[in-house]
Amino acid sequence: MAAGYAELLRTRHAARLLAGTLVGRLPNATAALAVVLFARAEGGSYALAGALSAVYGVCNAIGQPLLGRAVDLYGQPRVMLPASVLSALGMAMLTAVGLDVLWLAYAAMVIAGFFTPPLEGGLRALWPGVLKREDRVHAAYALDAVAQEVMFAVGPLLVTLCVAAWSEGMALLVINLIGVLGALSVVVSGPSRRWRSGPREAHWLGALRSAGLLVLIGAFFFVGLAMGSIAVAAVAYADEHGGGMVSSALLSALGVGALAGGLVYGAREWPGRPESRLRLLVALLALGYLPLVLVPGVVGMTALTGVAGVFLAPALACAFVVVDRHAPKGTVTEAFSWLVTTFGVGSALGASVVGPAVEGGGAVAGFAVAGAGGIAALLVLLSTKRFLGDPVRPTPDGSTAENDRNGAAEPGFRAGHQA
Numbered sequence: 019m020a021a022g023y024a025e026l027l028r029t030r031h032a033a034r035l036l037a038g039t040l041v042g043r044l045p046n047a048t049a050a051l052a053v054v055l056f057a058r059a060e061g062g063s064y065a066l067a068g069a070l071s072a073v074y075g076v077c078n079a080i081g082q083p084l085l086g087r088a089v090d091l092y093g094q095p096r097v098m099l100p101a102s103v104l105s106a107l108g109m110a111m112l113t114a115v116g117l118d119v120l121w122l123a124y125a126a127m128v129i130a131g132f133f134t135p136p137l138e139g140g141l142r143a144l145w146p147g148v149l150k151r152e153d154r155v156h157a158a159y160a161l162d163a164v165a166q167e168v169m170f171a172v173g174p175l176l177v178t179l180c181v182a183a184w185s186e187g188m189a190l191l192v193i194n195l196i197g198v199l200g201a202l203s204v205v206v207s208g209p210s211r212r213w214r215s216g217p218r219e220a221h222w223l224g225a226l227r228s229a230g231l232l233v234l235i236g237a238f239f240f241v242g243l244a245m246g247s248i249a250v251a252a253v254a255y256a257d258e259h260g261g262g263m264v265s266s267a268l269l270s271a272l273g274v275g276a277l278a279g280g281l282v283y284g285a286r287e288w289p290g291r292p293e294s295r296l297r298l299l300v301a302l303l304a305l306g307y308l309p310l311v312l313v314p315g316v317v318g319m320t321a322l323t324g325v326a327g328v329f330l331a332p333a334l335a336c337a338f339v340v341v342d343r344h345a346p347k348g349t350v351t352e353a354f355s356w357l358v359t360t361f362g363v364g365s366a367l368g369a370s371v372v373g374p375a376v377e378g379g380g381a382v383a384g385f386a387v388a389g390a391g392g393i394a395a396l397l398v399l400l401s402t403k404r405f406l407g408d409p410v411r412p413t414p415d416g417s418t419a420e421n422d423r424n425g426a427a428e429p430g431f432r433a434g435h436q437a
Contacts, residue, residue, distance in 0.1 A: 022285050026157055031148050031209050036162065038207070039141040040169050041200030042102065045109065045193050046134050048173040049074050052190050053112070053127070055177070059186040060117045070112075070127050075366055077131030079359045086136040086355030087224050090215040090348055094140050095205040102201035104133040106194035113187040130194075135201055138162075139354030142338055144209050153287045159338040160284025163331040167273045167280070215348045225353035229405040230344030234337055235360045237300065237398040241333070242364025244307055244391030247372035248272065251310075251384025252323070254376040259316055271320045272327040280331025292339045293406050297399045299336055303329040304392030310385035340406070364391075 027033045050071045057067035088097045108130030115122040145158045173193075180189035204210050225231055249269065256264035288295060306326040313319060337357060345353030368391060375383040399406065 022157060023161060023281075026149065026154055026161065029149055029154070031207055032158070034207060035141055035144060035148065035204060035209065036158075036165060038200045038203035039137045040165055042135065042137045042197050042204060043169065044173055044176070044200065045105065045130075045197035046078065047169050048177045048193055049078075049130070051174050052177050052186070052193060055181060056112070056186040056190055057117065062117050066117070066120075070123060072366075073124055073127040074131035075362070077128050078134050079363050081132035081134060082136050082139075082355040082359045083225075083352055085133070086139050086352035087349070089136060089140060089143075089351040094210045094213055094351075098135040098137065098140060098201050098205045098210075099198075101133040101135040102198050105130045105135065106198050108133065109190045109194045113190050136351060136355045136358075137201060137204060138358050139351045140204070140210070142342070142354045143215070143350045144213055146342075147213065148209050156287065156335070156339055157284040160280050160331065160335040162338070163334040164277050164280035164284070167276045167331065171270075171273055215350060225345050225349035225356055228344050228346050228349075228353070229402075230407075231341065231353055231356065233398065233402045233406045234341060234344070235356055236402075237395045238337060238357055239360045239364040240391045240395035240398065241300070241303065241330075242361040242366075242391075243368035243371070244388040244395070245330075245361075246365035246368025246370075247375075247384060247387040247391060248307075248310070248323075248326075248368075250369050250372045251376060251381050251388060254384050255313060255319065255381035258313075258381055259319075264316055267316070267320055268323045271324040272330075275324040275327025276330045279328035280335060283332035283335060292336055292343065296333065296336045296340055296406075297396070297403075299329050299333040300392075300396050300399055303333050304389070304396045307385075307389045307392040310388060311382050313381055313385065344406070 027036070053071045053074060054064075054067040057070055058064070062070075085097055085101055108126045108128070111129065112123055112126035115126065117123055141162065142159065145155045149155050149158055177189050177193060180192050184192075252265040252268040255268065306329060309322050310319075310326060312322070314322070338354070341353050341357055342350065368387065372384045372387045375387050379386075
């Protein structure tokens with residue numbers, strides 16, 4: 019397993035692109051915590067801190083697919099680096115004005131959120147041209163999903179260290195400066211500079227005109243909802259079982275499960291169609307959420323959350339492959355950005371919806387919301403199988419052959435994506 023990933027990372031540019039993308043995404047991964055800490059340090063209420071964080075999240079959700087479309091049209095360097103700088107300037111503006119002039123604080127969050135560069139979608143657009151082989155690309159998608167878990171674990175720790183060493187405002191500035199350097203590392207690389215999206219048909223819907231992509235967006239909205247609800251339900255469980263580090267233990271177990279699942283999934287090439295495999299993985303993911311409502315003791319609950327996380331990274335990795343197969347030609351970055359945005363919006367909604375459920379029925383009700391989200395995701399995929407079938411393309415004789423709708427020579431690889 020380790021040898022396969024080592025071979026992948028030894029491929030020219032691969033390690034640099036993965037590391038640069040992860041570093042460039044640190045501001046986004048830590049924004050919710052860093053903004054809340056800053057607002058509280060400035061004397062703001064939890065309500066104000068939450069509102070500022072929510073504005074950032076909403077603007078981020080709006081900006082990602084729009085910037086992704088711009089990347090497909092104009093290339094990565096022209097969009098990614100200016101966006102990263104503008105986002106960092108938005109955070110710098112917040113630290114400069116503080117909370118004394120609230121409309122400026124909110125404007126800073128709009129700028130920082132909207133201009134967060136779509137590095138995640140951009141990296142997945144680069145993998146086929148960098149790695150050349152389909153099996154390596156699938157492994158890279160899995161490694162990418164695993165690396166996200168590491169980033170979301172390390173990011174908050176880095177914020178805490180910056181606050182301890184300097185201040186909450188300095189933490190915002192340092193994290194965002196690091197993010198700009200990560201984005202710069204990506205966009206000055208050869209693959210990023212040479213990458214061009216395939217010719218695209220002019221259409222106001224862009225990537226959303228793909229029925230298959232709409233199905234994925236619907237399904238992973240509910241997966242995100244499940245994940246967001248688990249985070250809140252874990253805190254409620256901790257309140258009922260001694261508090262302290264219990265919630266952290268549960269969420270860490272969830273992350274460890276995702277790490278293990280993603281590493282195993284990406285270590286081999288799986289037979290069959292990715293669309294069918296995605297349905298199976300989401301079914302297993304939903305099945306893993308259901309036992310959480312049993313809420314046993316801390317040891318048993320930690321084990322259950324670990325199991326619940328096992329199929330998250332594989333499901334995401336498989337979804338990336340399916341997105342690549344179903345995105346209309348010339349819209350790959352936008353398509354990946356839509357999936358990322360939808361997952362994030364679902365997670366935010368899950369965190370808000372589960373609150374009343376927990377207040378009414380405790381941790382059991384909270385984990386029931388997560389189970390319902392997993393089941394809803396599976397039902398979306400099962401009820402729309404005809405829209406998420408194998409992409410087809412016309413052959414010279416007018417018939418259709420199984421392949422990518424974008425006319426690539428190999429399933430999952432698009433003409434026009436090669437760096």
